[in-house]
Amino acid sequence: MTTTTRDAALEAVGLGKRYRRGWALRDCTFELPTGRVSALVGPNGAGKSTLMALSTGLLRPTSGVIRVLGKEPGGGGTHQELAFLAQDKPLYRRFTVDEVLRAGQALNPGWDHAYAHRLVREAGVNLDARVGTLSGGQRTRVALAVALGRRPQLLMLDEPLADLDPLAREEVMQTVMAEVAETGMTVLLSSHVLADMEGVCDHLILLAAGRVHLVGDVEDLIADHRLMIGPRRPAGHGLRPESVVEARATGRQETVLVRDGGWHGATGWELHEPTLEELAMAYLRSASPQRPARTRQETVA
Amino acid sequence: MIEFRIDRRSGVATYLQLVQQTKHALRLGLLMPGDRLPTAKEVVAATAINPNTVLKAYRELEREGLVEPRPGLGTFVRRSLARPGAAEDAPLRSRLDGWMAEARAAGLEREDVEALFKAVLDTHY
Numbered sequence: 001m002t003t004t005t006r007d008a009a010l011e012a013v014g015l016g017k018r019y020r021r022g023w024a025l026r027d028c029t030f031e032l033p034t035g036r037v038s039a040l041v042g043p044n045g046a047g048k049s050t051l052m053a054l055s056t057g058l059l060r061p062t063s064g065v066i067r068v069l070g071k072e073p074g075g076g077g078t079h080q081e082l083a084f085l086a087q088d089k090p091l092y093r094r095f096t097v098d099e100v101l102r103a104g105q106a107l108n109p110g111w112d113h114a115y116a117h118r119l120v121r122e123a124g125v126n127l128d129a130r131v132g133t134l135s136g137g138q139r140t141r142v143a144l145a146v147a148l149g150r151r152p153q154l155l156m157l158d159e160p161l162a163d164l165d166p167l168a169r170e171e172v173m174q175t176v177m178a179e180v181a182e183t184g185m186t187v188l189l190s191s192h193v194l195a196d197m198e199g200v201c202d203h204l205i206l207l208a209a210g211r212v213h214l215v216g217d218v219e220d221l222i223a224d225h226r227l228m229i230g231p232r233r234p235a236g237h238g239l240r241p242e243s244v245v246e247a248r249a250t251g252r253q254e255t256v257l258v259r260d261g262g263w264h265g266a267t268g269w270e271l272h273e274p275t276l277e278e279l280a281m282a283y284l285r286s287a288s289p290q291r292p293a294r295t296r297q298e299t300v301a
Numbered sequence: 302m303i304e305f306r307i308d309r310r311s312g313v314a315t316y317l318q319l320v321q322q323t324k325h326a327l328r329l330g331l332l333m334p335g336d337r338l339p340t341a342k343e344v345v346a347a348t349a350i351n352p353n354t355v356l357k358a359y360r361e362l363e364r365e366g367l368v369e370p371r372p373g374l375g376t377f378v379r380r381s382l383a384r385p386g387a388a389e390d391a392p393l394r395s396r397l398d399g400w401m402a403e404a405r406a407a408g409l410e411r412e413d414v415e416a417l418f419k420a421v422l423d424t425h426y
Contacts, residue, residue: 035353036353037351171349173349174346177349177350177352178345178346180345180351180352180353181342181355182342195310198309198310198315199307199315200349200350200351202353222314272312273314
């Protein structure tokens with residue numbers, strides 16, 4: 001990870017947020033370079049939504065700093081070049097779609113009305129329909145049109161694909177990726193469904209229990225890791241413990257995720273480059289040691 | 302024009318799938334010198350993958366001298382990969398054909414042969 005701040009769309013240094021019940025986010029330091037599509041991954045309660053709320057300025061950090069396109073969110077509200085689509089896609093239910101778009105126009109100086117209209121039309125949503133009558137997929141498309149109508153440099157989506165059918169998921173991602181292709185917009189999207197991220201995200205921020213466990217360019221991360229599969233050895237796998245992210249044994253076989261070249265010199269193993277999903281799952285499992293081994297294996301299936 | 306198919310569950314990096322499918326089309330003669338590859342935006346519109354991935358795949362193909370970008374026009378095929386060594390009547394092919402027949406006669410199933418072939422392939426490439 002580089003330390004330059006100039007090219008970061010989002011940057012956190014020692015970022016922390018404490019609620020009454022405890023720390024939701026702690027000691028987070030990472031950088032999301034501009035032009036990337038980043039997956040924000042973590043279990044429920046990992047701090048994903050808190051991180052997004054801190055970025056928009058809806059919440060203030062308890063400690064550390066967060067910078068959006070070089071600026072700390074503060075009194076001036078959300079950074080003008082940041083668009084945020086919350087999980088519940090808040091839209092006034094009694095507005096018509098046309099009224100929602102006109103509100104977007106009135107509230108946002110850089111608003112691209114023709115573009116927002118086109119996105120809604122492409123989604124096949126009737127402009128005269130009231131928001132309350134739309135399906136989940138249609139509501140997402142309208143909310144996305146409002147977010148993209150601002151022509152943001154940074155788009156943050158909290159679980160954008162949750163409760164969408166497969167066709168709507170594909171269409172939403174196509175719309176977002178087309179915007180990336182056209183403008184080089186940076187995207188941060190959180191999701192539980194890691195398979196949705198494969199091929200979409202080229203950057204990963206993995207949160208667990210309020211801390212960043214893994215961050216960086218997906219290809220670099222994959223190149224830095226190997227999935228080793230071999231026979232289970234009575235004396236243990238014998239790999240350097242500091243390089244082992246996670247080791248799991250099933251019957252006669254052992255599967256170990258190793259980082260930083262820890263696989264060099266080991267014999268009798270089959271080496272695979274992990275997929276993004278395998279990598280993220282191994283880190284998520286190893287970050288929750290309180291789970292018994294048996295459930296850990298079930299989550300892989 | 303070539304149409305890419307992305308298998309998100311294959312475990313093969315997406316950019317590599319694009320590279321492999323392009324090369325495959327070049328080998329089979331489905332893509333010929335002078336043909337234009339789809340733009341990043343066209344690929345994204347069809348597959349919902351990250352456009353950076355498409356550009357990365359095209360850079361890789363360019364690095365291998367297979368395609369060239371022409372500013373403002375797109376990315377074009379420079380040379381074909383249809384090789385004489387892989388043709389129906391090439392000696393390499395007939396020797397592999399003979400080996401396959403032996404493997405079958407020895408009682409190996411298709412999957413045995415695939416595993417064996419892949420293992421040997423991996424030691425050489």
